[in-house]
Amino acid sequence: MSSTDIEPAESRRPARYHAKREAILAAAALAINEQSAKGLTLADVGRRVGLTTTSVTYYFKKKEDLAAACFSRTLDKLLEILDQALEEPTPQLRVRRYLSLHMARLARIQAGQEAPFAVLSDLRAMEDPLRGQLLAGWRTVFRRTRSLWGSPATRVHADLYGARAHLLLEKTFWLPVWLDRYDAHEFDRLEARMMQLLTHGVAAEGQSWAPELIPLVQIQDDETVNRDAFLRVATRLMNEVGYRGASVERISAELKVTKGSFYHHMDAKDDLITACYDRSFNIMTTAQRLSDTVAGNHWRRLSSVLASILNLQLANGEGLLRTTALTSVPAHEFALMLERSHRIAQSYAGMISDGVAEGSMRPVDPFIASQGLVALQNAAFDMRSWASTMPRERAVALYASSLAFGMFDDRVLEAL
Structure with missing residues (x-):
C-alpha cells in the first residue's frame, strides 16, 4: 500500500479536494504523534482543520484508514529520502546524504514550512489487513536502508549491515526528541557532529570491545506472579x-x-x-x-x-x-x-x-x-x-x- 497509488478516478478530483486531504493527513499525523494512533479520532482531526466529522469521512471512512494513510505517507517519504541517498557512490556519502536530507526536513518543520511525519511506533498495533500491508512497507524501508552499505560479502556482514540500518533509522526518528533545543541556524553544525559520530564512533583509536556485564535484574525461575x-x-x-x-x-x-x-x-x-x-x-x-x-x-x-x-x-x-x-x-x-x-x-x-x-x-x-x-x-x-x-x-x-x-x-x- 502506498499513498502514491491513487486510483484513476481519484487522480481526476479537483485540486481543492487534494489540498484538503493533505491538510487532514497533516493534522492526523500531529494527532498520532501526540496521542498515538489508537487515540486518534476523526472528530479531533476535523476540529484541527475546521471540518465536521462527517466531512472528514468523505476523505477517510474510518479512523483506521486515516491512520494507515498517515503511516503509509511516512514510509513513502522515507523511501524518497533513501532513493536520493542511494545516488551517492559510497556508503559513507550515502549515509551523509540521508542525514542531510533529514536535517533539512526538520529545519523546514521548525520553520513551519512542512508538516511532521507520523511516528511509526503504533504501526504494529494496527489490525490486519492494514497491519500486514504497512509492515510490508516497513520491511521495504529497512531493506532499502540496509542497502546503503552495499551487498554484504558474508552472513556476518549482512547481520552487521542490518544492525547499522536499524540504528540509523532509529537515530533519525529520535532527532525530534532533542533537536528542539537548538535553533535551525545551528543545524549544519549539529549535522557535522552527528556525521563525525556516525563515521568514527565514540571509542578512541586503539580501544577494543571488551565489556564486563553488569548484573541488572534477577529473573525468577518459579511460577510466582509478582x-x-x-x-x-x-x-x-x-x-x-x-x-x-x-x-x-x-x-x-x-x-x-x-x-x-x-x-x-x-x-x-x-x-x-x-x-x-x-x-x-x-x-x-x-x-x-x-x-x-x-x-x-x-x-x-x-x-x-x-x-x-x-x-x-x-x-x-x-x-x-x-x-x-x-x-x-x-x-x-x-x-x-x-x-x-x-x-x-x-x-x-x-x-x-x-x-x-x-x-x-x-x-x-x-x-x-x-x-x-x-x-x-x-x-x-x-x-x-x-x-x-x-x-x-x-x-x-x-x-x-x-x-x-x-x-x-x-x-x-x-x-x-
Whole structure:
C-alpha cells in the first residue's frame, strides 16, 4: 500500500479536494504523534482543520484508514529520502546524504514550512489487513536502508549491515526528541557532529570491545506472579502493540491469571505505564551507577553499561519500555518522563566527557553522543528476532559497534 497509488478516478478530483486531504493527513499525523494512533479520532482531526466529522469521512471512512494513510505517507517519504541517498557512490556519502536530507526536513518543520511525519511506533498495533500491508512497507524501508552499505560479502556482514540500518533509522526518528533545543541556524553544525559520530564512533583509536556485564535484574525461575512479573509482561506488550493495545485482559492472559490479580498489584491501568517506566529508568540508572565498579578506563565502563543494557534488551521475556509509549501518557506525566530520560542522557554525557578528557574516547560532542546512546539502547528491543539467530554476545557486539567504532569500521568483526 502506498499513498502514491491513487486510483484513476481519484487522480481526476479537483485540486481543492487534494489540498484538503493533505491538510487532514497533516493534522492526523500531529494527532498520532501526540496521542498515538489508537487515540486518534476523526472528530479531533476535523476540529484541527475546521471540518465536521462527517466531512472528514468523505476523505477517510474510518479512523483506521486515516491512520494507515498517515503511516503509509511516512514510509513513502522515507523511501524518497533513501532513493536520493542511494545516488551517492559510497556508503559513507550515502549515509551523509540521508542525514542531510533529514536535517533539512526538520529545519523546514521548525520553520513551519512542512508538516511532521507520523511516528511509526503504533504501526504494529494496527489490525490486519492494514497491519500486514504497512509492515510490508516497513520491511521495504529497512531493506532499502540496509542497502546503503552495499551487498554484504558474508552472513556476518549482512547481520552487521542490518544492525547499522536499524540504528540509523532509529537515530533519525529520535532527532525530534532533542533537536528542539537548538535553533535551525545551528543545524549544519549539529549535522557535522552527528556525521563525525556516525563515521568514527565514540571509542578512541586503539580501544577494543571488551565489556564486563553488569548484573541488572534477577529473573525468577518459579511460577510466582509478582508485581515485577506484571511489569515485565506489560513492558513487552506495550513495546509490541502500544499502551492502548496492551489491555489488562491481554496482560493477565499472558500470565495466566485473572484481571483481579492484576488489580491486586496495580490500582489502575493508568498507573501501569508509570510503573513500567520507573522500572526501566531504575535499571538504566543502576547500570550507570554500577559502572564505577568496572575495572579499566572510562571507555570500558561506558561500554560495559551499554553491553549490559543491550544484553537485557535483546533477551526474550525481558526488556525496557520504549520511549515511543510516551505518546500514551497525560501531558504532565510525559514531561516528567521525558525529563528523566534527558537526565539519563546527561549522565551518559558526563561519562563520555570523562572518557574524552582521559583519552579513551574521541573528542565527540557529549550531548549528541549521549542522545545517540539513548536511541541505541531504546531501539534494541525491536531487534530480538535478529539477535535470536546468533549468540547473544555477538548480537550485542554487532549492535553496539555503530556507536563504539562508527558505521563504516568492521573491526568489531575481528573479535567475533
